[in-house]
Amino acid sequence: DNYFKIAVLPGDGIGPEIIGESIKILDAIAEAFQCKFHFEYGLIGAEAIFKTGNPLPEETLKICKESDAVLFGAIGDPVFDNNPEAKVRPEQGLLKLRKELGLFANIRPLKTYASLIDKSPLKREIIEGADIQIFRELVSGIYFGEKFTDPEGAYAYDVCKYSREDIIPIAHMAFQEAQKRKKKLTLIDKANVLDTSRLWRKTCQEIAPEYPDVELDYMFVDNAAMQLILNPKHFDVIVTENMFGDIISDEASVIGGSIGLLPSASVGEKNALFEPIHGSYPQAKGKGIANPVASILSVAMMLDHLGLKTAAEKLRQSVEHAIENKYVTIDLNSKQYYSTSEVGSFIADHI
Amino acid sequence: DNYFKIAVLPGDGIGPEIIGESIKILDAIAEAFQCKFHFEYGLIGAEAIFKTGNPLPEETLKICKESDAVLFGAIGDPVFDNNPEAKVRPEQGLLKLRKELGLFANIRPLKTYASLIDKSPLKREIIEGADIQIFRELVSGIYFGEKFTDPEGAYAYDVCKYSREDIIPIAHMAFQEAQKRKKKLTLIDKANVLDTSRLWRKTCQEIAPEYPDVELDYMFVDNAAMQLILNPKHFDVIVTENMFGDIISDEASVIGGSIGLLPSASVGEKNALFEPIHGSYPQAKGKGIANPVASILSVAMMLDHLGLKTAAEKLRQSVEHAIENKYVTIDLNSKQYYSTSEVGSFIADHI
Ligand SMILES: CC(C)[C@H](C(=O)O)[C@@H](O)C(=O)O
Ligand SMILES: CC(C)[C@H](C(=O)O)[C@@H](O)C(=O)O
Numbered sequence: 001d002n003y004f005k006i007a008v009l010p011g012d013g014i015g016p017e018i019i020g021e022s023i024k025i026l027d028a029i030a031e032a033f034q035c036k037f038h039f040e041y042g043l044i045g046a047e048a049i050f051k052t053g054n055p056l057p058e059e060t061l062k063i064c065k066e067s068d069a070v071l072f073g074a075i076g077d078p079v080f081d082n083n084p085e086a087k088v089r090p091e092q093g094l095l096k097l098r099k100e101l102g103l104f105a106n107i108r109p110l111k112t113y114a115s116l117i118d119k120s121p122l123k124r125e126i127i128e129g130a131d132i133q134i135f136r137e138l139v140s141g142i143y144f145g146e147k148f149t150d151p152e153g154a155y156a157y158d159v160c161k162y163s164r165e166d167i168i169p170i171a172h173m174a175f176q177e178a179q180k181r182k183k184k185l186t187l188i189d190k191a192n193v194l195d196t197s198r199l200w201r202k203t204c205q206e207i208a209p210e211y212p213d214v215e216l217d218y219m220f221v222d223n224a225a226m227q228l229i230l231n232p233k234h235f236d237v238i239v240t241e242n243m244f245g246d247i248i249s250d251e252a253s254v255i256g257g258s259i260g261l262l263p264s265a266s267v268g269e270k271n272a273l274f275e276p277i278h279g280s281y282p283q284a285k286g287k288g289i290a291n292p293v294a295s296i297l298s299v300a301m302m303l304d305h306l307g308l309k310t311a312a313e314k315l316r317q318s319v320e321h322a323i324e325n326k327y328v329t330i331d332l333n334s335k336q337y338y339s340t341s342e343v344g345s346f347i348a349d350h351i
Numbered sequence: 352d353n354y355f356k357i358a359v360l361p362g363d364g365i366g367p368e369i370i371g372e373s374i375k376i377l378d379a380i381a382e383a384f385q386c387k388f389h390f391e392y393g394l395i396g397a398e399a400i401f402k403t404g405n406p407l408p409e410e411t412l413k414i415c416k417e418s419d420a421v422l423f424g425a426i427g428d429p430v431f432d433n434n435p436e437a438k439v440r441p442e443q444g445l446l447k448l449r450k451e452l453g454l455f456a457n458i459r460p461l462k463t464y465a466s467l468i469d470k471s472p473l474k475r476e477i478i479e480g481a482d483i484q485i486f487r488e489l490v491s492g493i494y495f496g497e498k499f500t501d502p503e504g505a506y507a508y509d510v511c512k513y514s515r516e517d518i519i520p521i522a523h524m525a526f527q528e529a530q531k532r533k534k535k536l537t538l539i540d541k542a543n544v545l546d547t548s549r550l551w552r553k554t555c556q557e558i559a560p561e562y563p564d565v566e567l568d569y570m571f572v573d574n575a576a577m578q579l580i581l582n583p584k585h586f587d588v589i590v591t592e593n594m595f596g597d598i599i600s601d602e603a604s605v606i607g608g609s610i611g612l613l614p615s616a617s618v619g620e621k622n623a624l625f626e627p628i629h630g631s632y633p634q635a636k637g638k639g640i641a642n643p644v645a646s647i648l649s650v651a652m653m654l655d656h657l658g659l660k661t662a663a664e665k666l667r668q669s670v671e672h673a674i675e676n677k678y679v680t681i682d683l684n685s686k687q688y689y690s691t692s693e694v695g696s697f698i699a700d701h702i
Contacts, residue, residue, distance in 0.1 A: 155514035163506035225602035251576035
């Protein structure tokens with residue numbers, strides 16, 4: 001049926017503002033496409049620490065587990081960043097949520113918009129037509145391995161661990177996506193140095209014969225960080241481990257000209273979470289200047305996930321319509337710009 | 352006195368060709384500046400594996416330890432890259448050499464050349480005037496932590512470990528360099544997730560008061576990967592751990608327009624090694640198309656290190672003279688270009 005339970009986690013910084021616009025969008029979708037969204041709000045991140053001492057309260061986790069999809073804003077607060085001694089941190093909330101919901105694949109589509117191409121620091125001929133989909137492993141690796149800091153503060157370590165079971169599902173997902181696209185999959189790793197990278201390479205090599213129409217190639221992460229800028233059109237689908245994916249996907253955001261445009265989906269077997277790739281951007285909080293598009297396009301990925309393909313399509317068209325008509329926030333046009341909520345309303349009205 | 356023992360390690364791929372040009376340069380320097388270089392050649396990398404089974408033969412290590420400086424070409428061979436099961440790998444030779452010589456700091460200066468600025472994938476206004484010096488920790492972290500692959504191949508891990516002692520010397524070096532420059536030091540880490548990153552942040556914070564004229568700031572590696580492209584002029588001196596430094600410094604090479612121009616120095620308490628940041632580029636081997644400039648500018652860093660400042664200055668001028676006169680290899684000008692050895696000779700003749 002057409003009734004969906006959405007867990008809404010606005011989080012920190014500009015999170016609440018952009019999520020406000022996404023709710024506006026969902027209301028418009030509900031009306032236009034005869035469906036119903038039931039929203040349940042949860043605390044997470046710094047906000048949750050300030051109010052409950054816990055970056056991921058049990059109640060929030062419960063709401064998420066029972067939801068059809070999680071709509072996530074952003075987390076992070078400079079108060080914690082500059083204090084290496086802090087025991088509880090906003091990021092722990094997001095990481096624990098990813099782990100508890102088993103969101104093993106973070107999917108980030110990247111493309112360019114004709115009217116924004118000149119916003120990119122890269123030259124037009126380098127990026128025009130670039131279209132990349134990144135699959136980042138999200139619940140293992142150095143993020144979740146054992147961590148230790150000696151009580152005297154003399155040393156510390158973080159363990160990067162991967163099992164074949166961690167790699168197989170996301171590798172299949174990436175191969176399948178490549179089949180639907182240009183049939184090219186690039187594994188980014190550091191197999192000339194790391195044992196875990198060699199396990200990634202071996203596992204992907206073993207799976208490859210099941211996808212004979214997909215060309216699998218490998219690139220060392222240092223070289224990939226360079227090639228993404230020199231020649232982004234080289235790439236179609238990318239698959240990589242957690243830490244490399246974090247770095248590479250933020251880097252790749254420059255291709256589109258603004259991180260404020262980029263959505264992501266984090267999916268697991270049972271649950272799925274949708275969030276902009278930008279962070280909490282605390283400097284912009286409350287100023288009404290945050291770009292809501294990344295969160296709104298995350299809603300489009302959520303609609304796809306819920307099976308509402310027509311609504312997702314319509315929403316993407318409405319976003320493109322706003323961008324082509326220069327109905328954008330200050331990050332995209334410093335001469336003529338609109339507020340977070342004006343842009344959200346413009347898109348909602350077009351639906 | 353003016354007698355120097357140079358260990359020469361050409362290595363794999365285009366290594367021997369570019370090292371040949373660097374020797375040409377050193378011969379010209381010796382003549383022009385009344386000094387003497389004694390060259391001792393050593394095997395390393397894939398070449399050493401093919402000839403001796405060992406990527407770093409004892410003999411090579413001995414030559415390096417007894418040298419005033421090591422001149423290094425490149426290592427790496429696709430035969431090993433695509434075989435996750437290979438037990439012996441060329442890279443092990445370089446990594447062991449770095450460790451044995453205690454080369455804890457890899458220093459990579461990055462700048463733009465007026466006549467090459469349009470070669471960069473980045474827009475002129477983004478990069479013009481960018482001038483960054485990266486200090487990458489080189490003998491610890493995940494490169495050298497415990498590694499393990501389960502004999503059944505079910506899982507693997509790599510340990511990233513840092514002690515305060517690993518961080519302190521390179522932090523001081525970076526602070527001191529910042530003092531000589533624009534007095535701005537950026538620590539790149541992932542302190543919102545990793546214990547080792549928090550140790551880096553804490554250690555740098557503790558050292559900072561000794562350099563009150565230097566402004567220390569922090570940036571998460573994902574954000575840094577983005578900011579390096581959006582706004583490279585934000586950065587002056589960067590200090591970071593081994594793996595992040597590997598990724599970030601290759602990425603930053605796009606600023607200058609060609610990785611074929613970028614030198615590096617790896618220094619320790621007793622020894623120092625000079626190498627281009629590009630790799631062995633096996634596809635170009637033997638074709639006479641490799642750009643020798645990165646290796647030649649590494650020689651300039653070596654001359655500085657040996658106290659031959661005037662010679663280093665003259666060499667840098669000669670390189671700039673060649674570039675400004677479009678005496679360059681095919682990577683920098685596909686219409687009118689010269690061979691590896693023509694470019695080397697042109698620079699040598701100018702000295
Ligand atoms: C906030 C942080 C822990 C997170 C990460 O590193 O995964 C963020 O950078 C992201 O990419 O979603
Ligand atoms: C060849 C490889 C082991 C090496 C590294 O990762 O350190 C190289 O990429 C470099 O940066 O010198």
